[in-house]
Amino acid sequence: MTKSWKLPFAAACxxxxxxxxxxxxxxxxxxxxxxxxxxxSGQAILSNLTPNSTTYLLxxxxxxxxxxxLRDTYGTGDNDDYLSIVGPTPPFQAILNGTSTPxxxxxxxxxxxAVALDLKVYWQGFTLHPAQAGxxxxxxxxxxxxxxxxxxxxxxxxxxxxxxxxxxxxASAVMETGVNGLPTKLFVSGGGPALLTDEQxxxxxxxxxxxxxxxxETHTVAAGAPMTDSRAFHTCTALGDGTFxxxxxxxxxxxxxxxxxxxxxxxEVWDPVNGFQQVGNMGSYRAGHTxxxxxxxxxxxxxxxxxxxxxNGAHELYGVxxxxxxALKSTELYDPVxxxxxxxxxxxxxxxxxxxxxxxxxxxIIAGGIxxxxxxxxxxxxxxxxxxxYDPTSNSFTYSRNLQHKRALFGMVxxxxxxxxxxxxxxxxxxxxxxxxxxxYFDLSSLSFVNIGQMGNNAAFPGAVVLPDDTxxxxxxxxxxxxxxxxxxxxxxxxxxxxxxxGTPLQIEHAGGVAAYLEDGTIYMGTGETGILNTSTEKSxxxxx
Numbered sequence: 001m002t003k004s005w006k007l008p009f010a011a012a013c014x015x016x017x018x019x020x021x022x023x024x025x026x027x028x029x030x031x032x033x034x035x036x037x038x039x040x041s042g043q044a045i046l047s048n049l050t051p052n053s054t055t056y057l058l059x060x061x062x063x064x065x066x067x068x069x070l071r072d073t074y075g076t077g078d079n080d081d082y083l084s085i086v087g088p089t090p091p092f093q094a095i096l097n098g099t100s101t102p103x104x105x106x107x108x109x110x111x112x113x114a115v116a117l118d119l120k121v122y123w124q125g126f127t128l129h130p131a132q133a134g135x136x137x138x139x140x141x142x143x144x145x146x147x148x149x150x151x152x153x154x155x156x157x158x159x160x161x162x163x164x165x166x167x168x169x170x171a172s173a174v175m176e177t178g179v180n181g182l183p184t185k186l187f188v189s190g191g192g193p194a195l196l197t198d199e200q201x202x203x204x205x206x207x208x209x210x211x212x213x214x215x216x217e218t219h220t221v222a223a224g225a226p227m228t229d230s231r232a233f234h235t236c237t238a239l240g241d242g243t244f245x246x247x248x249x250x251x252x253x254x255x256x257x258x259x260x261x262x263x264x265x266x267x268e269v270w271d272p273v274n275g276f277q278q279v280g281n282m283g284s285y286r287a288g289h290t291x292x293x294x295x296x297x298x299x300x301x302x303x304x305x306x307x308x309x310x311x312n313g314a315h316e317l318y319g320v321x322x323x324x325x326x327a328l329k330s331t332e333l334y335d336p337v338x339x340x341x342x343x344x345x346x347x348x349x350x351x352x353x354x355x356x357x358x359x360x361x362x363x364x365i366i367a368g369g370i371x372x373x374x375x376x377x378x379x380x381x382x383x384x385x386x387x388x389x390y391d392p393t394s395n396s397f398t399y400s401r402n403l404q405h406k407r408a409l410f411g412m413v414x415x416x417x418x419x420x421x422x423x424x425x426x427x428x429x430x431x432x433x434x435x436x437x438x439x440x441y442f443d444l445s446s447l448s449f450v451n452i453g454q455m456g457n458n459a460a461f462p463g464a465v466v467l468p469d470d471t472x473x474x475x476x477x478x479x480x481x482x483x484x485x486x487x488x489x490x491x492x493x494x495x496x497x498x499x500x501x502x503g504t505p506l507q508i509e510h511a512g513g514v515a516a517y518l519e520d521g522t523i524y525m526g527t528g529e530t531g532i533l534n535t536s537t538e539k540s541x542x543x544x545x
Contacts, residue, residue, distance in 0.1 A: 034148050036110075055128075124146070157543075159212075168536045172189070188514055189227060206230055234264070238293065247267035267281065284328060350369075353426070386400050410424050423494070424459040463525050
């Protein structure tokens with residue numbers, strides 16, 4: 001891999017094209033991501049290239065729509081060539097080249113100097129095929145443009161663009177992943193105010209959907225949006241084929257005071273060609289449920305929908321009381337082939353606001369939540385200290401285990417060894433609902449929960465991510481209570497040895513937003529309720545560990 005001079009490269013391109021007619025091709029089939037946005041060593045990886053081909057990587061500090069590098073300067077007419085130049089001489093900081101591997105990948109190490117923070121660096125690559133000069137095959141494998149914003153280790157910075165619409169209690173799923181299997185794009189839908197339900201406050205819900213592109217640090221409205229229903233406190237599940245199931249949730253505003261939100265039983269599927277299309281209704285009305293893709297067994301490819309609140313008898317939520325005693329213990333399965341729901345196995349107890357994920361052994365854990373029991377025909381609400389485990393081979397909940405602490409609306413992630421960490425949430429006395437700071441993990445080897453200790457602060461509705469070294473990061477969340485959440489910008493870091501320390505605070509508060517550990521090695525936290533009472537934010541930010 002070598003660094004070549006600008007003029008020899010430009011002259012070579014000009015010579016190859018001098019006697020060739022103008023041509024046009026659209027072939028942005030390759031991918032590019034950089035790893036390392038702080039001063040020091042990093043690398044760029046290009047993938048999906050033509051094997052064993054001369055590969056160029058252009059690095060620039062400028063981008064303008066007036067003068068694209070190959071498309072306009074050399075007359076290729078290629079609409080996938082985005083990286084621009086300014087003036088008669090390309091002001092590239094570097095033109096790097098080498099040969100792609102037999103597997104179609106090209107890796108270029110680099111060293112970033114200590115330059116101004118928040119400076120944007122633009123990258124794009126392609127392959128050059130001199131033997132095909134004068135044809136559409138000369139320039140191939142254009143990558144996406146990568147926009148890297150210079151940061152420093154241990155620092156949060158805002159992304160290049162904001163969310164199109166602010167919201168909290170949104171639902172999200174991973175849309176695309178990179179060479180390391182980590183997210184490069186996120187699909188986000190719906191949202192509303194941070195309050196779950198309050199009859200004194202209108203609850204307007206959102207019908208939009210967005211895509212966050214980590215390569216460009218941008219948020220764009222998804223093609224085919226809006227959704228057929230506005231919704232919040234719902235679920236969004238990637239179906240594995242580029243489509244997403246969005247179902248349930250609450251919808252508002254309704255009423256003129258007292259206000260209420262409606263619990264939904266509707267569902268819709270998004271695909272990049274047709275946008276949102278309504279599918280069959282769920283068998284029950286559900287909000288605050290879980291929706292997990294079944295990855296193995298007799299129902300592989302289907303989605304397990306579990307629990308949630310159905311609201312009062314009219315499927316409405318006025319106040320917290322309507323939420324506390326209306327959780328369901330039923331489940332259902334969504335079949336993407338027939339686009340219908342069918343009854344699934346029953347859980348051992350009702351659950352709303354639980355957390356769920358697929359574990360390393362293929363089982364689905366559904367932990368905690370708001371629940372209730374019946375005493376002398378009266379429903380008595382409580383927080384759950386139970387986790388149930390769905391076995392995909394038998395389509396049944398085969399066992400349950402007790403958590404160390406009752407909790408709902410908490411963060412849950414899985415480590416590489418199969419242990420599942422649960423942190424924060426709402427809990428305590430059901431008559432005095434509040435956020436908690438306790439944490440624990442499910443030990444896959446012993447099939448039991450083990451206490452860890454307290455985070456530095458209480459947090460319900462937090463974001464949660466796990467890093468490659470099994471460090472767990474809990475982001476933001478809210479203190480206060482369900483009637484009056486008070487969002488925070490605290491960051492709590494759990495080491496692989498299970499020791500809590502405080503991390504660098506977020507720039508602003510986020511509760512009920514979107515959190516992810518991204519392909520480029522940064523942590524993403526977006527939207528959610530912020531510090532202004534009952535107000536959500538359009539802001540998102542990333543952190544460089």
